[in-house]
Amino acid sequence: MESPQEKIERLRRELDEHNYNYYVLNAPTIDDRTFDEMMHELQGLEETFPQYFDPNSPTQRVGNDINRSFSQVEHRYPMLSLSNTYSIEEVSAFYERVRSGLMGEDFELVGELKYDGTSISLIYEGGRLVRAVTRGDGTRGDDVTENVKTIRSxxxxxxxxxxxxxxxxxxxxLMPWAVFDTLNKEREEQEEPLFANPRNAAAGTLKSQNSAVVAARGLDAYLYYLLGENLPADTHYENLQYARSWGFKVSDAVRKLHSVEEVKEYINYWDMERKNLPVATDGMVFKVNSLRQQKNLGYTAKSPRWAIAYKFQAEKALTRLNSVSYQVGRTGTVTPVANLDPVLLSGTIVKRATLHNEDIINALDLHIGDMVFVEKGGEIIPKITAVDTSARLLIGEKVRFIRTCPECGTPLKRIEGEAAWFCPNEKGCPPQIKGRIEHFISRKAMNIEGLGSETIGQFYSLGLVRDASDLYTLQPDVIAGLERMGERSAQNIVDAVKQSCSVPFERVLFALGIRYVGETVAKKLALALHSIDRIIEATTEDLIRIGDIGVRIAQSVVAYFSDEDNLRFVERLRQYGVQMQITEERLSERTDKLSGATIVISGTFTHHSRDEYKALIEQHGGINTGSVSGKTTYILAGENMGPAKLEKARKLGVRILSEEEFLEMIQ
Incomplete structure (x- = not known):
């Protein structure tokens, strides 16, 4: 006769098997009533014998109504985005870049559908799910393990x-279309706001602080990429097949492709067939199959060189233009926005569309009341692509771009050679001031949680915050009494602001919001000059000597630090404890062994990837460039070095280093 423990373990095994058959294979072997009876029996046994509790028991998938806040977790491997393409020709160009990067070596691609949901990273140890983390900013995400446990696939x-x-x-x-439609119908009956699309619904559900809500919403998941030190196979495709055998839901659409022609056939097939799928897709992804070849191809600053996303052609809709409004961004750029009759486009109700700038408005010859074609491609905000002039019966007023700021009334300016008009009143125009603060607190900058645009707007209107440095003076008792704010929320905000003092210097530099200084440029400036004081003292000529810093960026940096208000702002941040230099620990890892050296990387490597070699060059004071010139000091050459680079190096007398010679040089 079974002991209670044996019966509990047997029921768990059987329920896991039935769950797999139903949610992954879509081939149930028992009816719902029998499944529910088994689940009820297991729940009773677990309550009677709590010593046998298991957090991964099938009974734990129902969630609970305990509210939880999410902790931040750093990804072991950064979750980068993919480069997007919108035509078969661009995919063909990617194919040729891979061929060139692998020096003509044979390779396979793997084609996959690009599901339109919210990205997740799942960590397994000893065969058990131990952590689930959202993509976040690609470096850190939210721990949503308890919510993910409710997803039965x-x-x-x-x-x-x-x-x-x-x-x-x-x-x-993902949220399947059927679940999405049912959920929106229920929300409509209860007079609650509707979700715009399944992607937003899935993302919002996953971030619910009540896992019982997540369990009730019927989310699904498709898994598509395995990472680790001891993977079972050396290819991406075979690893996915292993993952399928372990119980993961892997798409049946995954295919190995051996030529551009096969890639085109795959695109043409799924461009139509995707409309029959139970979940939303917005394109396809193509990846190099070999993990060794992936490593040799490496990464750009934002995406892998061995993968690319193909986005389906944008859908169009015809609707009426009712008016044009204007938005002011944090850098003062004024963007026209078309206000439209609501229209369904790619599963989303569209009421607004970007018009970009004055040149676009003039090219379209827009008039109020025009019937316009709206398209949603790779952009978050749809855009107007054309006007149905044949539908003009009673033509309205011609749309003319404004000449004064809609927020502060300042006359707008336009830089010669640029398309955008901007408001020059950067110190007195409210959207610019609030926009700079919102940029400062963003995840890729200071990552101050608990603050959003509404809260920043509230603080600004009450005079509590006039620039980002004022955030460091906020007191919990002052802000706790504000609308939609309580003691706990107020304390969380103050704590998050305090924690931002540990943010690395390069992100602080990015957070300042200097025009043209994005994440990559901020990092280059920080690593080259080490501190805010040296950057303040740098001339335009000094900055141009840093790799990839052009005249426009250098002039913008000098202009920013020539402004006394900006200097006072930086000094206040310093006084509040914000990092204004690279730490001694980081600096101790750097040397000048390659100081003054410009190095080109070419070929495929054994000991490190291209990106790892690039990082080593920068760590030891060198500069990495992509092409051979008279300024090139060395070429770091792996196997199958490009013949054109080799020939040019010989003509210019550039020394060629092997991997071993390079590693010996920096040790």
Whole structure:
């Protein structure tokens, strides 16, 4: 006769098997009533014998109504975005870039559908789910493990026994169309705001602080990428097949492709067939199959060179233009926005569309009341692409771009050679002031949680915050009494502001919001000059000597620090404890062994990837460039070095280093 423990373990195994059959294979072997009876029996046994509790038991998928805040977790492997393409020709160009990057070596691509949901990273140890983390800013995300456990197509305990002891698998969490339609119907009946599309609904559900709500919403998941030190195969495709055998839901659409022609056939097939799928897709992804080849191809600053996303052609809709309004961004740029009759486009109700700038308005010859074609491609905000002039019956007023700021009334300016008009009143125009603060607190900058645009607007209107440095003077008792704010929220904001003092200097530099200084430029400036004081003292000529810093960027940096108000702002941040230099620990890792050296990387490598070599060059004071010239000091050459670079190096007398010679040089 079974002991209570044996019966509990048997029921768990059987329920896991039935759950897999139903949610992953879509092939149930028992009816719902029998499943529910087994689940009820297991729940009763677990309540009677709490010593056998298991957080990954099938009974734990129902969630609970305990509200939880999410902690931030750093990704072991950054979750980068993919480069997007919108035509088969661009995919063909990617194929040729891969061929060139691999020096003619044979390779396979893997074609996959690009599911339109919210990205997730799942960590398994000993075959059990231990953590689920959202993409976040690509470096850090939210720990949503308890919510993810309620998604029945995600295994809590893996099948078989041939999985690595520890690994990560990534995928997309989705809300199926049928669930989305039912949910919106219920919300409409209860007079609640409707979700715009399944992606937003899935993302909002996943971030719910009540896991019982997540369990009730019927989310699904497709997994598409395995990472770890001891993966079972050397290719992406075979690893996905292993993942499928362990119980993960892997798309049946995954295919190995061996030529541009096969890639085109894959695109043409799914461009039509995707409309029959139960979940939303917005394109396809093509990845190099070999993990070794992936490593050799490496990464750009934002995306892998071995993968690319193909986005389906944008859908169009015809609707009426009712008016044009104007928005002012944090840098003062004024953007015209078309206000439209609501129209359904790619599963979303569209009421507004960007018009970009005055030149676009003039080219379209827009009039109020025009019937316009609206398109939603790779942009978040749809755009107007054309006017149906044949539908003009009673033509309205011609749309003319404004000449004064809609927020502060300042006459607008336009820089010669640029399309945009901007408001020059950067110190007195409210949207610019609030926009700079919002940029300062953003995830990729100071990452101050608990603050959003509404809260910043509230603080600004009450005079509590006039620039980002004022955030460091906020007191919990002062802000706790504000609308939509309580003691706990107020304390969380103050704590988050305080924690931002540990943000690395390069992100502080990015947070300042200097025109043309994005994440990459901020990092280059920080690593080259080490402190805010040296950047303040730098001349335009000094800055141009830094790799990839052009005249426009250099002039913008000098102009920013020539302004006394900006200097006072920086000094206040320094006084509040914000990092204004690279730490001694980071500096101790840097040397000048390659100081003054300009190095070109070419070929495929054994010991490190291209990106790792690029980082080593920068760490030791060198500059990495992509092309050989008279300024090139060395070429770091792997196998199958490009013949054109080799020939040019010989003509110019550039020394060629092997991997071993380079590593010996920096040790």
């Amino acid at each position: 995600i295994p809590l305990q893996l099948r078989g026994n041939d999985y690595p002891d520890s690994f990560e698998i990534r995928g997309e969490i």
